[in-house]
Amino acid sequence: MKKISVGIIGFGTVGTGVATILKKNAALLRQRLGATIELKRIADLDIQRDRGVALKPGVLTSDANEIINDPDIDIVVELIGGTNAAKKMTLQAVKNGKHVVTANKALLSKHGHELFSAAAENGVDIAFEASVGGGIPIIRTIQEGLASDRILSFFGILNGTANYILSRMTDEGGDFQDILKDAQEEGYAEADPTFDVEGIDTMHKLCVLIGLAFGKKVSEKKIYTEGISKITPLDIEFARELGYRIKLLAICRGSEKGVDARIHPTLIPEGHLLAQVNNTLNAVFLQSEDLGPTMLYGHGAGMMPTGSAVVADIVSLSRDIVKNTANRVPYLPVNGKKKAGEIAIKPIKEIEARYYLRFSAIDKPGILSQISGILGRNNISIYSVVQKGRRMRGGSVPIFMLVHESKESDIQKALKQIDRLSILRQKTMLIRIEEGL
Amino acid sequence: MKKISVGIIGFGTVGTGVATILKKNAALLRQRLGATIELKRIADLDIQRDRGVALKPGVLTSDANEIINDPDIDIVVELIGGTNAAKKMTLQAVKNGKHVVTANKALLSKHGHELFSAAAENGVDIAFEASVGGGIPIIRTIQEGLASDRILSFFGILNGTANYILSRMTDEGGDFQDILKDAQEEGYAEADPTFDVEGIDTMHKLCVLIGLAFGKKVSEKKIYTEGISKITPLDIEFARELGYRIKLLAICRGSEKGVDARIHPTLIPEGHLLAQVNNTLNAVFLQSEDLGPTMLYGHGAGMMPTGSAVVADIVSLSRDIVKNTANRVPYLPVNGKKKAGEIAIKPIKEIEARYYLRFSAIDKPGILSQISGILGRNNISIYSVVQKGRRMRGGSVPIFMLVHESKESDIQKALKQIDRLSILRQKTMLIRIEEGL
Structure with a gap:
């Protein structure tokens, strides 16, 4: 033998x-x-x-x-x-x-x-x-199962540590820092958790998948990468009320000609299969031309x-x-080509999405009018808005808002103006929404 | 080239x-x-x-x-x-x-x-x-992804037609026959739907997977195969109230030494990923020794x-x-062995499970005492029971019951006795529950 x-x-x-x-x-x-x-x-x-x-x-x-x-x-x-x-x-x-x-x-x-x-x-x-x-057999599936197919998009929950923290924040309502500490004690997070919670590990994995899916080189630094350390229990709670879960998502849409690829906390509809991927588990939800939707789920580490x-x-x-x-x-x-070109990555400023915004304002008359005025002047249309009682540190009041599909550049411009207002107590929280997965 | x-x-x-x-x-x-x-x-x-x-x-x-x-x-x-x-x-x-x-x-x-x-x-x-x-790349995953692993169990939603009918019955509350007719008109079910709705197609697929997973021959006729044609909107509704979904499930637990393998409508907890697999989509949820849980999801036909x-x-x-x-x-x-032996299949009579029972009784005093007496004498312990108002054809009253883990042989014996009671109007509906997937 x-x-x-x-x-x-x-x-x-x-x-x-x-x-x-x-x-x-x-x-x-x-x-x-x-x-x-x-x-x-x-x-x-x-x-x-x-x-x-x-x-x-x-x-x-x-x-x-x-x-x-x-x-x-x-x-x-x-x-x-x-x-x-x-x-x-x-x-x-x-x-x-x-x-x-x-x-x-x-x-x-x-x-x-x-x-x-x-x-x-x-x-x-x-x-x-x-x-x-x-x-999870994602590499083999792309290389062999999709050998005759064109990938249109994929969405991945690719970091067990980040997903564990978000899942516990969702289930228990705890603070990011407290749950991170727990996760470190339980062995689910490393002493220096930066790579996992700031999305860098997820970004590396996204780059591997893009290279494989589209046969081109990927420049890491062009991938917008945002982690979960700024997510608060308020965001998670309000997302739930609106029918969403917050997940650290690797997103890729496009073709070998160019992709919209990014890593950030994302509101996804609670009815989507990916919203049910909890704790340390990972999953990739992929759409391809002939096969349609496919999801692969399992342990991403251990x-x-x-x-x-x-x-x-x-x-x-x-x-x-x-x-x-x-x-x-x-x-x-x-195979066939000596030199693989580099894939074009759409800059985050050029994307369009729906957004979740949480403003931290002083409880005074006229706040909403000032905020909505700036949004309107930047072509951003409000879908829904909720203001609740005093609940944040420092006495400020959270105003939750969902806006219709907008340009990221418009949103960033508006937030810059809004965050300069004297009525704003903290930097406004922005979380992108992904509906079309 | x-x-x-x-x-x-x-x-x-x-x-x-x-x-x-x-x-x-x-x-x-x-x-x-x-x-x-x-x-x-x-x-x-x-x-x-x-x-x-x-x-x-x-x-x-x-x-x-x-x-x-x-x-x-x-x-x-x-x-x-x-x-x-x-x-x-x-x-x-x-x-x-x-x-x-x-x-x-x-x-x-x-x-x-x-x-x-x-x-x-x-x-x-x-x-x-x-x-x-x-x-869904299930064959490749078993042959290559699990090449070093031992499969412990798998659960499959493997027939798109049956899953489509059950999903619509769940969403709309319609009758099996009406939705089957719709499905036939829409091209989701064939003119003769027997193979799909009676579980035969699912059984064929289960046999292929068992052969692959355990390297042995499988005798089709030893696989207990029950379809979905007897499921009523009442069953679906009550299962929902209890936190379950009804799916036509291919079940396999065991090793090359022998398996508990069967096809039947099954109550699965609504929080499980498989419960979210709807319409014509298919999925296999698999547990293996080293990899742990894996789920593969996608279009099973088309x-x-x-x-x-x-x-x-x-x-x-x-x-x-x-x-x-x-x-x-x-x-x-x-590979290695000239002759593959036949895998031992545990007869359905020997399994143990939790059960959902729906009795159709005349609305008279003392019914529950008679039914529960027979169950008790057959070692079957009631977990919960609900009796609602008159809702069935012929004036009978449905009594819904969940029983603790019991032997199938005891359940069958008890139901034979119960169905002979003059107070029973129809054959009792039995659906097996699967919690440990």
Whole structure:
């Protein structure tokens, strides 16, 4: 029976999951694959800590080069995260003729095309199902299930930490900071939660999906990225009253000619399937020309779900090795075109949307007239407005407003004028609404 | 550029979708595949009717053998349905060294193992993504995404017609027969709706999934199959009041050692994602050991969605042809084991579940005492009971009841006794409840 040797670089949460599954399911994998997968080496800076997986002596090493340059190793699993060392290691592994499995969305978002091109040149593959949506088979679905189809739009809840915090704020009505602290204690948020709560992790994943869906490079800095740290219980409560849930959404609409792509907290109708995706779970809701709507749902992170997606990639590459083939499913732009162009991203100022606005004003006569006057002069038409009693810190009164479809540039101009009014106590809260998903 | 020749047998709805997509997306497919897909022949008994797809002269034939025996044709797409002619044609195509794409769940449910074995022996593949859930990538996800995982359970809404009727009954409160008639006029139900509304189509799909998930043969007749034709607006309304939706569910729990597998109308909690799958849409909610819960959602039928899944299979096989490989992802039991055993199916009498019961009784004192007495003597414990005013035909009064987890054999015994009581006007309605999905 053929033996396929695997080396893992990075023995953290996902690495431990991969090692656990390869050991626990060895017989199953042998049966399904018709070959043996051997976990030959694991590299990590910390080779002392007990991860609860029994390994043969000599498997652990603190030198990743012992994996990358080992001629016996067929598949390198890169799980160290970050973009610099990970890029170097991945490129070297590829040049050494090794297939690579990675869960590193930051790496693929920034250097994806360079890495995929290098892989194709060297006749190997880079598999990356675990990089977006953890165990959700979104990469495979775009590459294979939608092989004949044109993607029109997709909307993703792609960060478990942010979704967990928003879900608890929705269920319990707590403050962002308090629930973040809880989440950190429970292990659902990292000590430095910036990447997760400020939408950066979601943006990396969106860039990976755009690259895959439209076969072009994506410039991260052109993607408008706004996190959830400014969302208050008042916003969540009022959104609920209006029949909406607030989700941190990755949004993409368009074609290879250009996309409206952005990350921000979004009001979505409570009856939509995505509104039911709660806690740490992730989902992608996708619309394509022939298939219509599709939604994929599941765990977007975690030791075993993500580990399972990595092992599925190892199996897929192993099937190619068994069949002595490679580059069976080319990363799109590499196929046929030497150079992938960069996709045009519509600047946030140019979008049109419906908006939720929360003004924090002093409780005085004439406020609404001043605010609505400025909105009207900026072509913004009010859909509904609700003013409730004193409920905010500092004695100000919240005024909730939904406006009809407007230009973002008009909204921003109006808010600049409104926020300069002496009756306004805080910066106005703006949340975009997504109805057409 | 390599050319891959395709022949379609069966130019109905799905065949028309496939031909449309191959034509419409020819350039896209060429770019993504690095090869040309040529639709060389289409066979159908009716080659006169205009399907709205412009075909070159000589493509249409009324003789399927001109496709099966054409040495130029690489991939045969079987879309005629049924099990006899389709089996013969598929076997002959496979023996002639052709890959086959099929959307025929009845064929695969009944003869799947024989066909997959024949394909493996002849070094070709049978692709069947479109056979279950139309465009939903459930086959690919089980074969590839879950390649390292063990499936613990899955629950499917797999028939668009039945789901459409139940959704409209839920939204509008109409009778089954009236809405079925509407559905037939709108093209959502066939003239003979038996396969769809009585659960037979769902059962075929369940058998395909069980075979795939556990690598064993499935005996159709051992799967308890009950349709939706007896569901009344009263049941739907009362289920709603209790916080449930009624769905025609394919249920499977177990392992390769044996499964609890059945098809019947089921009360599911309204908060579950599956309860939000409405109209003609389909979904599979799956639990596996490492990945946890996953749900795949989308169109389970229709010209373009199903056509798109068929073309995705054509692309996948074409990629193998381009790479000169085959049997890359073996149908599980064929790999390693010559003979796949038959999976044990737990008889419905042996299951335990919670139940919804609706009794139709004469409005007389002492009814409830008689009914509950019989239930008690059969070890069935009542969870809640509601009796409302006169609302049924014939002057009988509905008594709605939920019972705690009970043995199906006890329930059946009790209902036999209850239905013999002179105070009962109709056979008692029983609907199983599924909480643990």
